[in-house]
Amino acid sequence: MCQVDEDYHEPLQRAEVPSVSKKCVKCKEGTAAVVIRAGDAFCRGCFKEYFIHKFRAVLGKHRVLYPGEKVLLAVSGGPSSCSMLSQVQEGLSQNAHKKLRFLPGIVFIDEGGAVGQSVEDRRRMVAELQAVFKATGFPFHVVPLEQVLDLPSSVVAAAPSPSERAAGAYKVAVGHFIQSDGVGVTLKREESAPADVQESSTHSLQQLIGSAKTLTAREDLLNTLRQHLLVHTARTEGYSKVMLGDNCTRLAVKLLTSISLGRGAQLAQDTGFSDSRYRDIILVRPMRDYSAKEIAYYNRMFCVPSVFIPSLDTKTADKSSIQRLTESFVTRLQADFPSTVSTIYRTSEKLQTCKSSSTADHCDRCLLCMCALDTAVENASAFQATLISEQLSQAKAPAATSAAIPRQNPAPMEPESTAATGQCCSSGGGEDCGKAVGGVGCCSSAKGPESTGLRSLLCYSCQLTIRDMSSVERLPHYILSEAQRRQRRSQMREEISEFLLDEGDEGD
Amino acid sequence: MAAPVAIHLEFGGGAELLFNGVKEHHLTLPSQSEPWDVKQLLVWIQRNLLKERPELFVQGDSVRPGILVLINDADWELMGELDYQLQDQDNVVFISTLHGG
Ligand SMILES: [Zn+2]
Ligand SMILES: [Zn+2]
Numbered sequence: 001m002c003q004v005d006e007d008y009h010e011p012l013q014r015a016e017v018p019s020v021s022k023k024c025v026k027c028k029e030g031t032a033a034v035v036i037r038a039g040d041a042f043c044r045g046c047f048k049e050y051f052i053h054k055f056r057a058v059l060g061k062h063r064v065l066y067p068g069e070k071v072l073l074a075v076s077g078g079p080s081s082c083s084m085l086s087q088v089q090e091g092l093s094q095n096a097h098k099k100l101r102f103l104p105g106i107v108f109i110d111e112g113g114a115v116g117q118s119v120e121d122r123r124r125m126v127a128e129l130q131a132v133f134k135a136t137g138f139p140f141h142v143v144p145l146e147q148v149l150d151l152p153s154s155v156v157a158a159a160p161s162p163s164e165r166a167a168g169a170y171k172v173a174v175g176h177f178i179q180s181d182g183v184g185v186t187l188k189r190e191e192s193a194p195a196d197v198q199e200s201s202t203h204s205l206q207q208l209i210g211s212a213k214t215l216t217a218r219e220d221l222l223n224t225l226r227q228h229l230l231v232h233t234a235r236t237e238g239y240s241k242v243m244l245g246d247n248c249t250r251l252a253v254k255l256l257t258s259i260s261l262g263r264g265a266q267l268a269q270d271t272g273f274s275d276s277r278y279r280d281i282i283l284v285r286p287m288r289d290y291s292a293k294e295i296a297y298y299n300r301m302f303c304v305p306s307v308f309i310p311s312l313d314t315k316t317a318d319k320s321s322i323q324r325l326t327e328s329f330v331t332r333l334q335a336d337f338p339s340t341v342s343t344i345y346r347t348s349e350k351l352q353t354c355k356s357s358s359t360a361d362h363c364d365r366c367l368l369c370m371c372a373l374d375t376a377v378e379n380a381s382a383f384q385a386t387l388i389s390e391q392l393s394q395a396k397a398p399a400a401t402s403a404a405i406p407r408q409n410p411a412p413m414e415p416e417s418t419a420a421t422g423q424c425c426s427s428g429g430g431e432d433c434g435k436a437v438g439g440v441g442c443c444s445s446a447k448g449p450e451s452t453g454l455r456s457l458l459c460y461s462c463q464l465t466i467r468d469m470s471s472v473e474r475l476p477h478y479i480l481s482e483a484q485r486r487q488r489r490s491q492m493r494e495e496i497s498e499f500l501l502d503e504g505d506e507g508d
Numbered sequence: 509m510a511a512p513v514a515i516h517l518e519f520g521g522g523a524e525l526l527f528n529g530v531k532e533h534h535l536t537l538p539s540q541s542e543p544w545d546v547k548q549l550l551v552w553i554q555r556n557l558l559k560e561r562p563e564l565f566v567q568g569d570s571v572r573p574g575i576l577v578l579i580n581d582a583d584w585e586l587m588g589e590l591d592y593q594l595q596d597q598d599n600v601v602f603i604s605t606l607h608g609g
Contacts, residue, residue, distance in 0.1 A: 022586065035585045079521065079605070249605065292605035296521065296576050297583070300603065308522050314608035315525060315561060327574070327607055335573035 026050070034297045037338065044301060051290075051298050055087040056098065058286050064274050065241060065284070067101035072239035073138075074230050075106050077129050081245030082306035083295045084287050088243075089136055102241075106133050106140035107233050109226055113146050113202040114209050115312055122197075128307050143233055146201040148225045149208075153482040155232045156367055208474045209312075215321035217468035219312050220261065224368050224462075225476075227283075234281045246271075246285045249292035249330070252344035257326045263461040265374035268351040277370040291341060366459035367483055368466075374459050454483050510543045512536050513594050517553070518601040522609015523575060528559050537594070546577070547590040549600070565602075574606040 023041075024030040030043025042050060065071060073088060075081040091100035108129055112122035126142055133140040212218040234242050246254065251271045258270050269275045275283040287295070299306060313321060318328040334340040364373050454472050455463045466472060472480075493500075517533040524531045537544050537552060547569055554562055565572055570590060577584040578601040579592055594600075 031582075032586050033582045035583045041583070041586060250607070253607075292574075293576055296603045296605050297578075300520075300578065300601070301581065308520075308524075308609065310522075310525075311608035314522065315564065316608070317563070323607070331574035331606065 033301070034294075036291070036294055037342075047297070048302065051294065052087065052090055054289055055286060056091060056100075058273070058289050059091075059100070062273050062284070064282065065100075065102045069102045069241060070237075070239040071102045071104050071241045071243055072230075072234045072237070073104055073106050073243045074245065075108050075129070075133075076245065077108065077125065077307040077309045078245065079295050079299050079304075079306045080247045080250065080287055080290075080292070082132070083290070083299055083304055084243060084245045085132075085136065086299075086302075086304045087286075104138050104243075105237065105239060106136070106138050107230060107242075108133070108140070108142050109229055110142060110144045111222065111226065111309075111311070113144065113197065113205050114222055115310055115314070116206070117310065125307055125309060132305050132307070141233055141237060143229060144197045145225065145229065146197050146205050148229045149201055149204055149476045151228060151232050151476065151478040153478040153485070155228050155478055156370065156482045157485070204474075208476070211470045211474045212465070212468055213470060214468050215312060215316065216261070216323065217465045219321055219323050220461075220465045221469075222312060224465075227369075228478075231278050231281050240281060242281060242283050244283055244285050245287050247287045247290045247292050247295055248345045249334075249341050251285070251288055251348060252341045253323070253327045253330050255344055255348050256330065257323050258461075260322050260326060261461050262464055263369075263371075263459075266369065266371040266459065266461070267348065269371055271348040272351070277365070288345070366462050367454070367457040367479060367486070368462040369459060371459055375463075453487055454480075457483055457486055510539055510541070511596075512539045513544050513596050513598070515549075515594060515597070516599045517557075518599070519603075520601065521575075521604035522606070523565065523602050523604040525609050526560055526565050527557055533557065544594040545590065546579075546584070546592045546594065546600070549594060550590075571602065572606075574604065576603045576605060577601070578603070 022032055024032050024043035024046050025040050026042060026046040030045055032041030033044050034047050035041045036047070036050075059065060073081070073085055075085055085106065088100065088104050091098075092104070094100070108126075110122060110126055112125065117125075130140075130142065209218055209222060212221050230242055234240070255267060255271050258264070258267050263270060269277055271285075271288075273285055273288060275285075277283075298304065313324050316324060319325055330340060330344070365371065366373055454475075455466060458466060514534070514536045517535065519527055519531055519533075527533070535557075537549070542548075550566055550569065550571065554566060558565060563572075565575070567573065571577060577589075578599075579587045580599050581601075584592065
């Protein structure tokens with residue numbers, strides 16, 4: 001790193017070098033091969049050094065991976081996550097003080113069933129990836145996405161709170177590791193062969209994904225399911241961190257997509273380096289300093305194997321989904337203004353949630369994305385306006401309320417944070433709709449009670465996704481049963497609310 | 509009159525899907541009055557190789573943003589991009605960095 005700084009202090013030397021564009025800006029000798037930022041052309045050797053250094057630097061800066069800790073690398077087969085895998089290998093092969101000290105494992109989620117791949121194609125891709133994984137010597141797990149249908153509801157329920165690590169814990173862990181000299185923490189080699197996928201579960205999965213009516217909602221749903229399965233795999237296999245391969249181009253797209261999807265409140269967690277929404281399992285994104293271009297070049301030059309896996313948006317037009325449209329917007333802008341991605345990306349670094357979401361009560365978390373609920377907002381918000389207009393347009397259909405399951409209770413939040421459903425009846429403008437349907441069904445959507453009850457447990461953005469689904473009954477059992485549990489809980493809370501001390505009044 | 513140019517084309521990152529899934533192509537560009545450059549190559553690819561959805565590969569007279577081009581394993585930005593004059597035995601690679609190819 002010091003060498004890089006030195007370069008900037010020697011403008012004279014730089015001036016001596018002729019035809020800067022064809023020579024490497026770093027060593028000034030090698031023939032340039034890659035332009036990484038506008039004007040910065042690196043030769044092969046310097047590019048490799050720069051790339052490898054960056055990975056170590058980002059892990060060193062954040063210090064979240066403890067020596068001897070089991071870390072699960074989520075590898076999709078794509079260039080970014082395969083590059084991440086190769087960097088971890090690289091880091092483990094370094095000598096002495098430069099060596100990475102955590103214990104990696106690999107998980108691959110086979111989404112072929114959701115995107116309609118044939119059984120043969122899926123087998124071929126899994127075999128190809130298994131060859132890549134075997135070559136690393138790391139333990140690996142191949143998990144078909146169909147398994148998401150059989151997850152226990154604990155995945156989205158309150159996670160066991162991890163013992164809070166003190167600030168000095170990292171140093172202590174390093175100390176222990178050095179003392180033990182790393183002996184005894186050798187990796188147990190384990191491979192889990194892909195479980196046989198039953199045709200019926202592939203069919204159920206396809207029905208679930210297909211019940212989302214737009215590609216935008218399908219992609220969002222798939223992301224949610226994938227994340228649940230990753231976290232579940234990490235828990236059952238004893239990993240405490242999951243490494244995701246999102247690069248900064250991807251994250252810039254994700255950031256703008258999240259805003260468009262109404263996930264403003266969750267931006268920091270969706271795109272930050274570490275994401276603690278699952279509490280006991282921390283998601284980290286060590287590739288977020290690399291652009292898609294850097295990764296593609298590195299993989300090509302240094303023969304990092306990756307496998308092309310089709311996704312829901314393969315071969316679709318720009319306007320097929322919000323995600324796709326945002327990607328096209330960002331890449332086009334990037335073509336003309338090369339600092340687009342880095343500007344968006346740096347914005348994401350500055351984002352913070354006002355309420356530290358890791359401390360939020362678990363019931364205040366969205367059932368699907370597990371982020372803190374953003375639906376407890378003041379009256380004059382866009383969210384309330386949307387709700388009121390929805391109520392008004394549906395107020396004339398009281399028939400739907402006859403089958404109402406208990407939902408007069410507000411969302412499962414503390415009493416003082418007036419929940420989305422509760423507030424509309426009590427606050428101005430709600431009077432009318434309250435009369436019309438007996439104060440119960442004012443918030444019912446045309447889709448029936450199941451969907452309404454569920455929506456009160458979701459953040460704004462996940463509500464939108466659910467609204468785009470033809471039927472919530474297709475959702476996996478673990479989600480529906482946890483929803484019921486939360487609803488029962490809040491109903492009970494409602495019933496005994498008279499006897500509870502209102503936390504909000506205590507201070508008065 | 510420029511002589512025919514034999515080149516090696518490669519598609520990756522999902523871009524190959526637009527070419528019937530075929531990643532590598534050895535081909536000879538016919539002789540023509542002017543020398544072949546990358547801009548003309550893109551036109552030729554569209555007419556002779558591209559199987560479907562040209563808008564997913566080209567935009568205007570260049571490649572679609574998000575598709576990287578390497579000429580003889582170097583960034584095409586260093587080689588003059590569209591104006592680069594193809595030589596016999598050149599290797600041109602197109603890699604899509606877009607999600608899902
Ligand atoms: Zn160099
Ligand atoms: Zn959510």
